[in-house]
Amino acid sequence: MSSPKRPLPAPTPETQHFWEGCRAGELRLQRCGDCEHVYYPPRPFCPKCSSREVNIFAASGRGTLASYVINERPHPAFGEPHSIAIVQLEEGPKMASNVVGCPQTPEALQLDMSLQVTFEAVSEDITLPLFTPVEVSS
Amino acid sequence: MTGVAVVGAAETTELGKIPGMSQQMLHADAALNAMADAGITAKQIDGIATAGQRPTDLAFYLGITPEWVDGTSVGGCSFMLHVRHAVAALQSGLCKTVLITHGESGRSRVGASGFAPEPSSLAGQFEAPFGTFGPPSTFTLPVLRYMKDYGMSHEQLAMVAVVQREWAGLNPRASMRDPISVQDVLDSRMIAYPFHLLECCLVTDGGGALILTTDERISDFAGKPVHIWGTGESVETPMVTQMEDLTSSKAFSIAGPRAMKEAGVAHSDVDHLMIYDAFAHLPLYGLEDLGFVGRGEAPDFIWERNTAPGGSLPLNTNGGGLSYMHSGMYGMYALQESVRQMRGVAPAQVEGAEVSVCLGVGGMFGASGCIVFGNQPKT
Numbered sequence A: 001m002s003s004p005k006r007p008l009p010a011p012t013p014e015t016q017h018f019w020e021g022c023r024a025g026e027l028r029l030q031r032c033g034d035c036e037h038v039y040y041p042p043r044p045f046c047p048k049c050s051s052r053e054v055n056i057f058a059a060s061g062r063g064t065l066a067s068y069v070i071n072e073r074p075h076p077a078f079g080e081p082h083s084i085a086i087v088q089l090e091e092g093p094k095m096a097s098n099v100v101g102c103p104q105t106p107e108a109l110q111l112d113m114s115l116q117v118t119f120e121a122v123s124e125d126i127t128l129p130l131f132t133p134v135e136v137s138s
Numbered sequence B: 001m002t003g004v005a006v007v008g009a010a011e012t013t014e015l016g017k018i019p020g021m022s023q024q025m026l027h028a029d030a031a032l033n034a035m036a037d038a039g040i041t042a043k044q045i046d047g048i049a050t051a052g053q054r055p056t057d058l059a060f061y062l063g064i065t066p067e068w069v070d071g072t073s074v075g076g077c078s079f080m081l082h083v084r085h086a087v088a089a090l091q092s093g094l095c096k097t098v099l100i101t102h103g104e105s106g107r108s109r110v111g112a113s114g115f116a117p118e119p120s121s122l123a124g125q126f127e128a129p130f131g132t133f134g135p136p137s138t139f140t141l142p143v144l145r146y147m148k149d150y151g152m153s154h155e156q157l158a159m160v161a162v163v164q165r166e167w168a169g170l171n172p173r174a175s176m177r178d179p180i181s182v183q184d185v186l187d188s189r190m191i192a193y194p195f196h197l198l199e200c201c202l203v204t205d206g207g208g209a210l211i212l213t214t215d216e217r218i219s220d221f222a223g224k225p226v227h228i229w230g231t232g233e234s235v236e237t238p239m240v241t242q243m244e245d246l247t248s249s250k251a252f253s254i255a256g257p258r259a260m261k262e263a264g265v266a267h268s269d270v271d272h273l274m275i276y277d278a279f280a281h282l283p284l285y286g287l288e289d290l291g292f293v294g295r296g297e298a299p300d301f302i303w304e305r306n307t308a309p310g311g312s313l314p315l316n317t318n319g320g321g322l323s324y325m326h327s328g329m330y331g332m333y334a335l336q337e338s339v340r341q342m343r344g345v346a347p348a349q350v351e352g353a354e355v356s357v358c359l360g361v362g363g364m365f366g367a368s369g370c371i372v373f374g375n376q377p378k379t
Ligand SMILES: [Zn+2]
Pocket: A032, A033, A034, A035, A036, A037, A046, A047, A048, A049, A050, A051
């Protein structure tokens, strides 16, 4: 019997570049060539000005913790209580993710803490962008 | 003023646990009760709107031959949008009598539809892989931002549930009626930090239905009319993590003020308020987005018992989704309570209430509809 699987994304033609980027270790966002708006989730046009002149670029992978919950009744694939986070990316958009590499507690998960993207391969095709706390050097 | 009124309103005969009825039959049971309330049969209905089930299913099942159909399905506030669309249809003469139905086997899951997003949808690709697993771990995501930005305490979030349980205690049909304290809420099982069990909605079975017609025809119906003064609707996002502002619902702040403006009512005119409460933070967002209080003021407003029995702004007087019932698409029950209050027949009746505002949410801050009711035609 196989263990329960994490729900995995089914990429579409419009999102393929994002998931390929994750596999290549790059967090790819899009910027409008006309109005410079940076947005997420991916689509081949600008949601601010409707332009189709958009460019894909590798984001810094830096962000802060905008909000989160600690899910005490997780999907079977997760097994244990874990964070579901809204990450405020340095470039502007927000994205859903998990904060990993630290205790999954309110004490360890402080709002507005600095985060850095990390990539985790969860299947042959899919690599997910997750985030870890950035150690603040004094 | 819209010139349209509710002339029939009812919930399912039973609420709570109804394993003996499929989802479709819950729609039909509520519809038959609403027809009885209005003193009509299916033959007098020429417009139908529903969500969670296709209008085709219900029209066929109930024996209705409609000339106007609306299957708008944007989550739990779909019924507010149906009311708004029905008002427009009745005003313009597309039909004469509209039936709006809801039924959901939320607890027993008899003939019920599923929840999980398609893996290729935006939410399926960009939220679900991170473990958003049903509303308790998704709808709750923005609240820590609100708590930090406005200094709301865990006790204040818990107070929302405490006050609504007080209202439920006055309602014999409410699922949960025993009084609870802030400490009881904080001691209840953690579901998704910072949300405890008692800050999350119930999961029950039930249904409800409304019958609408134009003011000129209300004397043809038996039900005491409740007048629709104003309506509003909007949508924002299928992903709660993509809300423009994590401390405010854009859909609320468009639908609510739009409905109140059309109704021509000021905040001080409102005697009774319903705000769809799937989770304890929704009334806080709703109070602020509707402009009843300023940004960040809702936690103190509720803490100081302004929305409690005896307070200046009675809110969620049936006990709400937290204590009355919540089948999944709760908006219909909020509408039913507004209608009961305007008819003067609510179990926890607000004495002399003449204007009721009913704000719904759909998805997880994804959509909103708002209806302003009056117990008299708007002059
Ligand atoms: Zn643009």
